[in-house]
Amino acid sequence: MKKYYLLASLPPLSFVYSEQPAVSIQKFWHGVLSENASISELVQSILLQQDIANMEKIANGYNPTFCGTIPLDKIQKAKNDTTVLRDDLPQNIWQNLSFEKWQSRIWLTLLNYQKELASKYNSCAKEWLEWEVGLRKHIANTRSESLGQSLSGNLLVKALENDSFYDYQKITADYNKQSSPLESEKLLDQERWKFADSLAVPYSFSDDEIVVYAIKLLILERWWAISQSQIDIFEKVANG
Numbered sequence: 001m002k003k004y005y006l007l008a009s010l011p012p013l014s015f016v017y018s019e020q021p022a023v024s025i026q027k028f029w030h031g032v033l034s035e036n037a038s039i040s041e042l043v044q045s046i047l048l049q050q051d052i053a054n055m056e057k058i059a060n061g062y063n064p065t066f067c068g069t070i071p072l073d074k075i076q077k078a079k080n081d082t083t084v085l086r087d088d089l090p091q092n093i094w095q096n097l098s099f100e101k102w103q104s105r106i107w108l109t110l111l112n113y114q115k116e117l118a119s120k121y122n123s124c125a126k127e128w129l130e131w132e133v134g135l136r137k138h139i140a141n142t143r144s145e146s147l148g149q150s151l152s153g154n155l156l157v158k159a160l161e162n163d164s165f166y167d168y169q170k171i172t173a174d175y176n177k178q179s180s181p182l183e184s185e186k187l188l189d190q191e192r193w194k195f196a197d198s199l200a201v202p203y204s205f206s207d208d209e210i211v212v213y214a215i216k217l218l219i220l221e222r223w224w225a226i227s228q229s230q231i232d233i234f235e236k237v238a239n240g
Helices: 002-009 025-035 037-059 072-078 091-095 105-120 125-147 155-159 169-177 181-197 207-228 233-239
Strands: none
Touching: 002 025, 002 207, 025 037, 025 207, 037 072, 037 105, 037 125, 037 207, 091 105, 105 125, 125 169, 125 181, 125 207, 169 181, 181 207
């Protein structure tokens, strides 16, 4: 019943690049905590993507625009004392946190944590993570081949030792046809949106619907942040 009230209270989401999402990640997260605590740790693992992105921005001298599950002022304080985030992060992620020298392996730690919870709850998040990491690896492979580089030390290779069974050839072809890096990123997020849509039955009021909502909200917040940013267009794509 709690899932019904949560999902019924959430506004529908549409993939519009430059409009503020109808609900913020923080408000959605508070709704999950108050109405559906049974899968709150799974939803948090997905939304932590925004929090970790905010931490990376702050560590690299940027000011993030929107918060995830953790208030931005709290993350700013953590630059001087990471213990303030001890209760907000899974232990293994918190242990890898350093603002003085950002550790990229924290993303791999987050991915492994997400996979663990996706399996624990038998969630559609399992399919999402496999598809998403496969897409990232495929695009990275395409880029590296065009530059004559190797992916042997790339974290994506370590994250997905075996090739995904999903076919990304058409996405890659369409990606390469776009007129700018920003348009290419839009295309990828359109594909992410479509795949997320396939993971849950609309109005089924299931746990998977909540997971898909979280995934879509991350996509929308990213593009709203990009549209509001004043930094160079290439940095928007890299840090959005």
